[in-house]
Every structure is written in structure tokens, then in C-alpha cells.
Amino acid sequence: MAEHLPINPRTGEPLPPRPQPGYYPDFSTLDQQAFWDAATREVVLKRVTDIPPIRFFAHDPALATALFDRILPQDDRDPDHRIPILNYVDERLSEGVSDGYRYAEAPSDAECYHLGLRGVESIAQSLHGTSFIQLGSREQDEIILSLRDNSPPAGEEIWSRFPAVNFFELLVTDAVDAYYAHPYAWDEIGFGGPSYPRGYMRLENGLAEPWEADEQRYDWEPPPTSLSGSYQPLAGLIPEHARRRQGGTH
């Protein structure tokens, strides 16, 4: 559907889906797999070829699918090259993979999903009298923004048990942890990927290795129907609510 596609800002025309969006056309980390150590190769290839089944969301995959389609849209990817975000999130939840902590008084992640999905549905019903999955992308984005701003217009008894913004954070965190762990996403952003035992040798000025690609930028803008193209920092200088699953830094 054309209204879901990013557009060329100069012409206003939708950009057709491609196997590999991003500024590094033809760059493929998977092509380099013979240069990776065996343990890494096994883990990464399994991720690509052995897609986990839907178990946790099995009773109603449509709602979660619709939600993740907005949380991290992939309409610019051709159907053969989409990353099955929901499957990886499902895997984490059904295997109970823990991050090693939970916020005091917060429900478990599984419980958050049960509650949060109900909450999203109740917002859709109260605003539009229909299910979230029936809504247009703008209406869906509006609902997600109300979570981000922690001002959901309905579902009070749910959001009193855990803040709507925490559900927003959980969704985005899970989506990016799934998406950016996939080699297709590495190719999209020009990340060199695994590099042991070969290593890197061109460290300065952002130079490409002989097997990496140079950047070839093009202009694009999010589809006019979407509301997720603009930015607003989640917290002020002092964090009022900590974020889930921060990776380590230093």
C-alpha cells in the first residue's frame, strides 16, 4: 500500500520497497561468514535460518503484529527481506529470558505484554469504537504516542498498574533488540558485523575495509501518514524512569 511507503522528498513519490534499504547497497555481512569464527557463524546463521515459532503471542498474534509494524515499520523492505521481529520477541518471552532485574512494583515482562496489549485495545475501542488492527496507520501512531507521553486516553485500571510509557519503552526495546541483531539490519546501517579472527585495520576517518562498502546516501522521508518520524527525548537530564535493558558502555 503506497501510503505506507517512505517518500522521495523531492518528488513526493513513494519509494518502492527494496531488498536492502539504507546507504550501503550490496553490502552483505553474511557474504563474509567464512571469515567469522565457527561459534559466531553458528549463532548468527541460526538466527537467520531457524526462525522461532510464535508461542507467547499465539492466542492473538494479529494485535502484536500490528503494533510492532508501527513500532518499527518495514514497509520499505520487500517481503522476502523483512526481519521477523515478533518471533524473536516471542522467543524471549516464552523462554523467560531475563535481563537480571525488574523494577520494584513492576509486573514481569510477560505480564506487561498481557496488560499492555489489553490497554492498547481499550484505547482503540474508546477512541474509535474498533480494534487497533482495523485502524489506519495514523490512528495507530496516535495511540502509540499517547503511550510515549504517558497520557493514554483509556484503560486507566491497566495503566495504574504500570505506566503506559514503560510499555512503550518495552515495545521499542524489544523491537530494536530483535531488528538490529539481524544481519539484514547490519547491512542496512553499514555495520561491519563479526570480525574475529580477521579484525579491522582501517580505523580512522570512517574508512571502509576492503570488504566493506562506501556510503551512498539518498533522501527519504517517512510516509506522510506516519507520526513516528519526529523526535522527543524521553527524559530530562535526570532520569525519572529508568530504561529497560540498557546495554553496557564503560
Add this chain to the structure above:
Amino acid sequence: MTGRLKTPLLGPFLAPQPGPKMLGPNERLDTRMRRYPHHQEVDVVVVGVGAAGGVLVQRLARFGLSVVGFDAGPFWDVERDWVSDEKGSHKLYWNTLRITGGPNPITLGANNSGKGVGGGTVHFAAFTPRFHPSDFMEHTLDGVGVDWPFRYETLKPYYAMIEREMPVAGPARYPWGDPHGYPYGPLESGEYANLLVRGCSRLGIRAVAGGPIAINSGAYGDRPHCIFRGFCLQGCKVAAKASTLYTHVPDGIANGAEIRDRCMVSRINLGKDGLVNGVTYLDPDLKEREQKAKVVLVCGYAIETPRLLLMSSCPGHENGLANSSGLVGRYLMVQSANVVMGRFPGLIRQYKAPPANACTEEFYETDHTRDFARGFSIQTVGPLPCTFAKEMLAAKGAWGWGMRKVMMDYNHWAAFGLLGEILPHEDNRIDLSDEKDEYSLPAPRIRFELHENDKKMIAWAVPRIEEIMRAAGAEETAQEPRYAHLIGGCRMGVDRQTSVTDQFGRTHDIPNLFCCDGSICPTQGAANPALTIQALAARTADYLIAQRDLVLQKKKAPLDEPPMRPDLSPPGTLTRGVPPRLNKRRR
């Protein structure tokens, strides 16, 4: 897959053949490990074989004591277990349940603590600066926090020694704190390190690149030099980045230490004489077992060490072992570690080279023109894609198409980290919750709150880092609040009313129970703690050895400074690198 598979000249890299553990590509652990029978009382049990525990196991075994080191996590086979992949490295962290709360809850897991032989040194970034002399006496100098029970000069020779054992690469002259040089030359920099130096230089702020970091800039024994693969926080498969897993533990095993991995110590046992007589632990099948010992050293880090003391409560010690002060679990600290990200017109490729490279400590000391005490450092960080995306969620509120768009510019961003001192407060603490973790043990509960001085420092520091980022050429900056580096929980001190252990980590209450790890540090300044933690461990090892006659008889030994034992360093380490200057100890 595109069918354009490239192959190395000699074919794809094969998995290592079955055989001994591989600690990196060259180092094979082929010494048979000694096994102590369960009924035999050993001299020393070390709980937690991480930064501190690794050094203690090595030293005590080399001296000739019988030592069993327990670690709740696995004894890694680096070639087979570790991967160059963010998601695939989840197993390196402490992932069993902890409850985090308080007004400013800290994130744990990947951001804070490791599990497995090597502990946090498996996935640390390997910045290894020393604490400044002022850190040891901040109450005297600035009227804040607390003084250490000794001065910088006491630890100085141990700093120099551990810098050789790791070893640490860095500039020939490091200008801050007690100025000194490093035994190995600075490591080559990634582009973001150039940017930190450029930004600082344009603003007249001194900065250094290439260290201090515990990463080999040249081959070191059977450990190769860094290959700049950038996965330091996922464990260094190359073994170029120091971890006690390769630097100390193998020498301990060669000298008769036993490491019992995947064994979670659940209780320290007390005899009728009021002295510790060993530990109870859950073996890999979660079966409860016991190990008798003359001395117990707890090295589980800032959450697990106090937790174990609290879980070991018994008649006469209802509030936990060694807790007559009521301070076990209190004065827990982290450092403020906001990450400032900047977008540059040119390409950076921040995934190349170790994240730890350049830094400045120009703002480290108290400056009376600022409205807060103490100070901070600024260091390079190099987030990989999943981590960076989550930083963009926090810093820019990125999601949806906005997330996709900013991530397509991943290679244009660089990141600098704040490392600010957070002062000790009694109400920042860990205790036991009513919930159970995966071992069916009481889950620890952490409460954390920023206080006035901490908030003022963050508010002052973040704009400075943004200035540096812009001076380096960034056209946009964004920042994510976060914390790093746990410390405290069983602090050492002179007064048994206000501390849990003495200056050697011996608990005030029980003469044969020691804590020695990050938990005993009374403060942590604005430097990354692992070097200091290992220096403390080497000193406590020297103390135990000097006083072994009394300590092994479970008697209280005098607090005399022990003679240094350079002969107990892993072989060869002290003689490599730039010749050491004589480090005379001053009291």
C-alpha cells in the same frame, strides 16, 4: 544470502577440535586441575572468581595454600563459548532476578555485573586509570564522603604491579592524579578517540588517547595484540583485553588451585566458636553441598557480597554475618555515566576498535568555582547497534520511522561517556526482598537515589561534554542518562561502628571472614574501578600470606602493612614492558 560468499584463502575458519579449554586463540588450558575432596578442609575458599577473586586465587595458590575458588557462572572456553555478537553474549551477565527501585532505579544485568570465571573483567571496557590521591581523603579535603583507611601511597606500588600484570597500555606520561607512565605504548585509536582529542584540544582541555586501557598494544606471551574488532563488551575472543580469566586464573590452576564453576555459594557457615568454617553451595545440578575452609574470602562484587552476608544470618547474627554495624549492604554507589552522542557530517564507524581509548581527567578534582564537590572524567564509548538503538530511544525518543532513519546514520555518530563521582549515602543500599531468584534464594533488592551533589554534577558535566562534542565538529548532540560501575555495600574503615571490614577486607566481627572486591571501596572517585579492585586484592593476598600463621589458625592478626611479594606475580609479567621505576612505598 546473495550467493557471493567470499572465502579466505585457506577456507572457512573451523571450530576448535575437541580438547582442552581454549582461552583465546593460542592459550590452551592444558594443566590438569587439582580437585579437593569435599570432606577435606582447605585453607581458603574464595567466593567469586572475578577481578579480585582471580588475583587472590592466583596469589594464594602460588604461595602454596590450598585454595578452592567458587563461581556461580561457567569457566569459559573462550573459543567455543564466546561470539562476536551482541545478542549472543547475553549469557556473560548476571541475569538472575534482582529488584531495582528507589527514586532513581539503576539498571543491572548487562550494564553492571558479570557471571562466570573472570567476572566483570570478561565484558568490561578495560579502562584502567588509577584513583587520584584525593580520592583516598575526600572527607579531609572537601568535607564530603569518607576517607579511606589508608592513603594513595599505600596502594601505589600495587597499582604499578597490576598495571604490569594486566598489562596496561597508555601514554608515556599520564598527567592527572599522581602523574605516571604506562609499561606499554598507547593503543591505536578509532575515529571517535580522535574526535575526543580534537574537541578537547580546541577548547584547551588536556586529553590523552590510547589508554590507560588493559588491552595489548603488542603481543604479550601467548596473548595476541588487539585486532580492533570492537566487541570488548562481549568478551575478548582474541584474549588481547585483560581478564583475570587469562591473566591470573591459569597460573592459579597451575599452582594447585581448584575452580568450581557453576557453583553458587548460598551461605557462609559459622561454627560454635563463632568463627567461619566453610560455605554451603548449590552445585551445577542445584544440589546443596558443603566445603570446609579455614578462611572464607567473599569476592562476589557490590551486590552479591553483601547479599551473601545477609543470607548467612544465623543465631547470634540475626541481621546477617559481620553486620554488627548494621552497614552490610549500605553505602552502595554507582557512577553517573550519561552518554553524549554526536552526529558528524563524515563517517566515523564507531564499531571499530575498542570502545575504551581516549579520555580526559581535567575535571576530576574539586573546583571551588563549581557548585558541587568532587568531579568527573570523560571517556570514549563505542556502542554497537542494539545498544546504540536503545540509547537513541532514550536520548531522542526515537521509534518507528525515526528509529530506522537515525540508525541508518549509525556510522555518523560518536559517543562520549561521563564518569562522575556519586557520593556515598547510607540510604543507597541492597537488602533481601521477599521474592526468590532462580536459585530459590532471596532476591536482592536495590534502592538508589541521586542526592544534591550528584545531580548538580550531572547538570554541569553533560553540557561540557556536549561542548566538546560540538568543538570536535558534531552538528547535533543527544544524551542518555545512565549509571555505571557498582561499588560499596561492605565498606572498609578504621571504626567498626561505621564500616564492615578493616583495611585488608577482614570483617570487624569475624576474624577468618574477609570481603575483598568492589564492595569494600568506601568511595570510587571518577575512575573506573577494576584496577583499584585488583590492586586491593593483591595487597590483601600479601597480608594473608604475611599473617598466615595467625589467620589460618582463625586468630585475629595485627594490622601491619605486609611486605610486598612481587615473587607471587604471574611469572614474567613484572619484567616485561618499559622498565619499571622503583616504586618506593611511603606510609
